[in-house]
Amino acid sequence: MISELNDDVLLHILCFLPSATDVARAAVLSQRWRRLWALAPELHFAVGPGSFADEQGKDREKFAVSRRDAARRLIAGVDATLARRAASGEGDDDVDALAISLVYSSNRYYFHDHHHEADVTPLRFGGWLRFAERHVKGSFALELPLVAPVAAAVAVAAARRAAWEKANITSMTDEGVVIFVEHVAPSANAEEEEEAAPEVVELPRSTRAEVMSLNLGYATVSVPATGAFRALTDFTLHHAVLDAGGGDDDDLRLGHLLSSSCCPRLRRLRLQQIGGLAALRLDAADTLEELRLVNLPDLRRLDVDAAGLRQLRLSGCSGSAEMEAMAISTPRLEDLACDGMVHPDRLRFAGAATVRRIKKLFLFTHGSGNDGDDANAAALWLLNNCVALDHLDVALFFAMVIYIYIYIYT
Incomplete structure (x- = not known):
């Protein structure tokens, strides 16, 4: 009988179930399993696909409510499971892998209304970060929808943009190209009352986590003043805003936290869609x-x-005209993908001679402005100095500017 196996073997079997929900369901098979499921070494929580095709029919509201209620039950389950795990003590509180995904996986509609944003509060997911900081010894992944204030701002900005375009689009050419009149869309926060300061959540610091991926829904975060990632080999941070109230400290702390003194084993680093990072x-x-x-x-x-x-x-690291200085020292670099190099006058690049492959090298034609001129100068510098190239991927752009007025943060 499977229930006669020892606890270690049963916990190993539970690891093969895809989510914490499945583990909890399996626990009803045996009274003994009801104690074990909360001790599983891996915990995975996900809201699932959440197909938005459901919302196109007459039962749109019903589907939205159903998904929201299911997500709320899952969020409550995350709270209860982590609280029970943290209280277990005696080494049973450690987790090899923890994954929490509250973003619908179907087609990755990240900016779509998820209906449960209001339940994903900074206080709540801040608690999840603290649990991971203390108890996760392998991998930790957290994926959040847009936090409620940002989701509301995006909805308002999208509605304002749609109204502005309706009022200002003059005609459509025979080729189907929209022609805009010369107007500037108003700021999303123009003539509005000053908003309250956002709640700030501190990033986790862990000496045991090996892999960490944080997609924080443009939450406002601060960087811990002390701490280190001694075991970390893979770190991803995206969709976050550094706390403006911290001045330049968070810029300095983030660089320090990810440098060799705090991350001596780091192999892969990804920073994406992060606001407030000036240096x-x-x-x-x-x-x-x-x-x-x-x-x-x-x-x-x-x-x-x-x-x-x-x-x-x-890619997309400020406009090249706004970048004050870029210094890169990478003597073993082989693969380079860039569309945001600065003008050579502001560039120090030690390592170009070893580059063998360049991808996404942008060249702009007439009428591209200062950014295009800087990009072209940087591209020519790379072509002259990357003398070991055996692969080159060039994208040629003519002058076309698309303005999208969605203000995520101020």
């Missing part, structure tokens, strides 16, 4: 092999020293 100084461990910096709109100064880096991607 990044990264003195990386020699173990770092892959670095991705994508859509950091406020970045003005970048300094990367990574002796072991092999792959580097830079």
Whole structure:
């Protein structure tokens, strides 16, 4: 009989179930299992696909309420499970892997109304971060929908943009290209009352976690002043805003937290869709092999020293005209993907001679403005200095500017 197996074997079997919900359901098979399921070494919570095709029919509201109620039950289950696990003590509170995904996986409609944003409060997911900080010794993944204030701002901005476009689009050409009149869309927060300061959540600090992926729904976060990721090999942070109330400290702390002194084993680092990051100084461990910096709109100064880096991607890191300085020292770099290099006058790049593959190198034609001129100068500099190339991927752009007025944060 399966129930006659020892606890370690039963817990190993439970690890093969895809989610914590399935583990809890399996526990009804045996009274003994009801005690064991909360001790499973891996916990996975996910809201599932949540197909938005349901909302197109006459039962749109019914489906929305059903999904919201299911998500709320899952969120309450996360709270209860983690609280029970933390209270168990005597080593039973540790978790090898914890994954919490509250974003519908179907087609990744990240900006779609998830109906449960109001339940994902900073106080609540801040508690999950603290649990991971103390109890996760393997991998931790947290994926949140847009936090409620941001979700509301996006909805207001989208409605304002739709109304503005309706009032200002003059005609459609025979080729179907929209022609806009020369107007500037108003700011999303124009003539509105001053909003309350956002709640701030501190990023976790863990000496045992090996892999960490945080998608925080544009929550406002602060960086801990002390702490280290001694075991961390893979770190991803995206859809977050650094706390403006911390001044320049959070910029400095983030760079320090991810540098060799605090992350001596880091191999892969991804920072994506992060607001409020004006300067990044990264003195990386020699173990770092892959670095991705994508859509950091406020970045003005970048300094990367990574002796072991092999792959580097830079995309959307401020407009090249706004970037004050970029210094990159990567003597072993092989793969480079970039569409945001600065003008060579503001660029120090030690390592171009070892680059073998360049992807997404942008060249702009006439009428592209200062950003296009800087990008072209940087592209020509790379072509002249990357002398070991055996693969080159170039994208040629003509002058076309698309403005999207969605204000995520101020």
